Amino acid sequence: MIEFRDLVKSYGDRTVLGPVSGRIEEGGITSLIGPNGAGKSTLLTLLGRLAAPTSGTVLLDGTDVHRTPSAEMARRLAILRQDNHFTARVTVRELVAFGRFPHSRGRLTAEDHEHIDRALGFLDLGDLAGRYLDQLSGGQRQRAYVAMVLAQDTRYALLDEPLNNLDIKHAVRMMEQLRSAADELNKTVVLVVHDINIAAGYSDHIIALRDGAIVANGTPAELMDPDLLTRIFDTPVQVHEVDGRPLAVHHR
């Protein structure tokens, strides 16, 4: 379980997040939604100890993520940022192999190679494994980044807009994979997603942010409320029922 208490993040005298508190239960998928600049990435990087909060604490299974040695944290929690540009010229396979670093410290074992192959297979990257990152399309590169996080094989995975640049096939495929990781391997996945319908379709839990505050927090069924969504996104949203599932419509 990830528990965050009174988290605040300020830049200078501008507070961009918080104070927010809450918890993310173990197992299952939690999605963070909200408009641009709402503080989703900020919250995720604080949870994933990539940035230090101005105040407040984050506990992962009871230990403070900002005080635990980074190496130990890396075996329990993996995080992917929204923007990644690696200057190193590496192939897809080499990138994914970096995900094993917390376990192997750089000396890959047969077990590491299994994890790497599985992650490459999960994201449909088998054919691209030998390519350099700068020879990939945006969506292919995004899948390679996610594969690296999956290869890290942690109980907790935090992904900032993993569906960025993905076509519908790969977006659906990735969500299915994350779903099965949550259901079969009891992983805890926290995502930032912009597509409300994807969030509702695949998540167990949704946290909605706006202007640095949590404005709604609940199951997809609770969140798929036209008035609530309209308020969060400042845009008229209707919710229709299609095949027994709520579907948000916000454009024609």
Add this chain to the structure above:
Amino acid sequence: MPESAAVRVPAAPGPDTSGPAAPGRRPRPSPGTSEKGRRRGPSPRVRLLVVGGAVVVAALCFLFLFVKGSFDFAIERRLTLVGAMVVAAFAQGVGTVVFQTVTHNRILTPSLMGFDAVYTLMQTLMVFFFGGTVLAATDGLAKLVVQTVLMVAFTTVLFRWLFSGPTGNLHVLLLAGVVLGVAFESLSLFLQRMLAPADYDVLSARLFGRLGSVGAEHLPFAFAVCAAAGLYLWRRRHRLDVLLLGRDAATGLGLNHRGELTGALIVVSLMVAMSTALVGPMTFFGFTAALLAYQFSGTHRHAVVLPMAFLMGLLTLLVGQFTMEHIVYASGMLTTVIEFLGGVVFLAYLLKKGTL
């Protein structure tokens, strides 16, 4: 059934990853593109062996060809020279690669960051206050150690000061290093204007690299520093690979980014300061060695790039010195020529790349 049907086998654990993938696993490479990206050419190990072999051949040629006069005397002189080259190539080549890895750039080098300027200022101050004869009079291990310590102290203070600030931004650090370097150079230049011509002559000879005048008695100290630094870096070679991914990814993978960065910068300072104190400033040599290493390694892995940078630096110096001594008969000019060529390469690279 044709094998192109997309069967996604959760691939068997392949023991070897560096080799090409098994042919059966790639249904249809789209024309040209898919093959292009694959790593071609000899494996990194073969590349290291080839370059290492070339270094050995060059060293043997340099040591034993064209010996005139006393064999023993010539060999002793040349061995000392090779020793100085080993130190310079190791410190500048390896130091530059590590520096560029942790600062995420391929342009700036420790020498450009103010090391040379500090060295120049120290020499100038000594001549300014004590006259031209002091340089030769004080030469010795003690001076070498003191100069090294002073330069490491300067850069460590600079790094600590910059990293403890609220920004902790590498670009600020680099900029500060360059600006301080320019300030020191200007101060040196100002002081040099006021020197007596004879003192100035003595000084200016010191401000060029002087591989040829390194005393053999200083080499054990230099080797010890290189060995200690090399051991530290070799044990961290996998971490250096991870540092290539940048601060956030490295942190996510469990590195104490700030700690690794500080450690690496201090070790680089030590190596480069020692090399500068021993053989004088060589501003573009590290850049050249590192660039050659990136080109010839065929991988980002420091286990390959670090030894390659050392070998490439050494090869450059050996071939250069051999050429200068036996073909153009200007043996004292090696560092000048390397600086000139290195500077040209540096400019060409900068223009081609167009940005930092």
